Amino acid sequence: MPHLSVHVLESDLAGRETVLISALTDAVVSVYGEWARGLVDIKLIGLPPHRWGVGGKPAAQPSPFVTFGIKAAAFDRPDADEIVARLVTVVTDAITGVFGDHVRDGVTVELVATPAGRTGIGGVVTTS
Incomplete structure (x- = not known):
């Protein structure tokens, strides 16, 4: 199951939640196929500007940061x-489609691998 957590300034996110969830889901489906649509899990994390720092001080206009959980x-x-290149491209395109092309150069997409047997759902370790 693809899991995406998107960190973005709350002021940039407000009012764009539905369109961002839809765009990111469509992006993942464009790589995995339609079968994955119901499995895409997206968490939007809006941060106030004073809670995002770069270089030891609050960031002025940070671009969205996406953590993409993927099976190892x-x-x-x-x-x-x-696959990695396509995922990075389509997720970045989805982000810029919602927030504007001015964020493209700073959008970070981090693919984080989860080995089989290292995730649990409902208190049970999953084996796939």
Whole structure:
């Protein structure tokens, strides 16, 4: 199940939640296929400006930061480099489609691998 956590300034996020969730879901589906739509899990984390720092001081206009949880097995596939590149591109495009192209150069998409057996749902360790 793809999990995306998006950190963005609350003032930039307000009123754009629904369109951002839709754009990010569509982006993931464009790589994985329609079967994944119901599995895409998105958490939007709005931060006040004084709670986001860069270089030891509050950031002036930070671009969104996306943590994309992905099964570690995806990195073992022969086409892993292509999948990673496509995910980074489509997620960045979705973010800029909502917030504007001026954030593109700063958008960070971090793919975080989860090995099989290292996640639990409902108090039970999942094996896939």
